[in-house]
Amino acid sequence: MDASEFERLITPELPAAYRYALRLTRSREDASDVIQEASLSAFRARNQFELGTSFRAWFFKIVTNHVYQRARKRTVDQVSIEDAPDAYIYRQARGAGIPLDSEDPSQAVLGQVTLEAVDKALASLPDEYREASTLYFVGDMSYEDISQILEIPLGTVRSRLYRGRRLLQKALWDQGLAGEAIHG
Amino acid sequence: MDKILSCQETIVLLQGFVDRDLTPEESEQVHAHLDHCPPCREAFVFEGKILRRIKDAMMAESIPDDLMQKIIGMIHNS
Numbered sequence: 026m027d028a029s030e031f032e033r034l035i036t037p038e039l040p041a042a043y044r045y046a047l048r049l050t051r052s053r054e055d056a057s058d059v060i061q062e063a064s065l066s067a068f069r070a071r072n073q074f075e076l077g078t079s080f081r082a083w084f085f086k087i088v089t090n091h092v093y094q095r096a097r098k099r100t101v102d103q104v105s106i107e108d109a110p111d112a113y114i115y116r117q118a119r120g121a122g123i124p125l126d127s128e129d130p131s132q133a134v135l136g137q138v139t140l141e142a143v144d145k146a147l148a149s150l151p152d153e154y155r156e157a158s159t160l161y162f163v164g165d166m167s168y169e170d171i172s173q174i175l176e177i178p179l180g181t182v183r184s185r186l187y188r189g190r191r192l193l194q195k196a197l198w199d200q201g202l203a204g205e206a207i208h209g
Numbered sequence: 210m211d212k213i214l215s216c217q218e219t220i221v222l223l224q225g226f227v228d229r230d231l232t233p234e235e236s237e238q239v240h241a242h243l244d245h246c247p248p249c250r251e252a253f254v255f256e257g258k259i260l261r262r263i264k265d266a267m268m269a270e271s272i273p274d275d276l277m278q279k280i281i282g283m284i285h286n287s
């Protein structure tokens with residue numbers, strides 16, 4: 026594979042790969058370094074890529090490795106991984122008497138879901154839920170893509186995504202969505 | 210005759226329903242339940258919105274153009 030062919034394969038993957046690295050490292054500088062290092066590693070190893078398989082899965086696997094090589098000490102305490110019920114925010118908002126069915130439905134709650142809030146909530150997730158959820162949200166990834174990237178069976182992808190979303194909703198809610206929605 | 214789902218069973222299937230990851234039978238059962246249960250329908254609509262909102266937040270920042278160019282340059286010069 027020559028450089029132009031490699032460029033053609035990697036270019037469409039870079040935007041999602043950057044977002045993935047950015048959400049996992051929470052630093053533009055680190056994400057930029059990770060993407061450059063991963064791209065160069067991938068280029069050097071390009072002859073190990075098997076044509077006909079998913080370039081996306083192959084490249085994101087390399088990106089994931091580089092993220093972890095660089096992983097710094099986690100600064101945020103992880104939540105206990107006690108599970109939360111499905112549709113968590115909906116249940117809590119209903120329980121708190123926040124109207125979700127008005128003309129301007131649920132804006133009081135949804136408006137609080139900012140990137141900062143999501144980042145903070147994501148950071149509180151255990152790694153395996155964080156990486157699966159991030160791939161799902163930043164990359165338009167199929168379950169199959171995520172299964173190949175993380176090298177886990179489809180059923181495990183499904184359970185990590187579902188549980189990851191429940192934990193994410195719980196973390197978002199617990200970090201103050203309710204108070205903001207009611208008093209904000 | 211299709212099984213009639215309870216609200217509890219429907220909520221558990223909601224994530225798969227949002228992702229179109231249910232079997233055709235399950236999907237049909239959830240549809241049937243949502244058709245006649247306004248609270249679950251509201252939960253479904255809200256779930257879609259909250260996931261969309263999280264996705265939009267995470268998609269907000271793009272890769273800088275100069276980083277794209279730098280990477281492509283690196284590939285051709287290495």
Ligand SMILES: [Zn+2]
Pocket residue numbers: 215216217219242246248249250
């Ligand atoms: Zn119901």
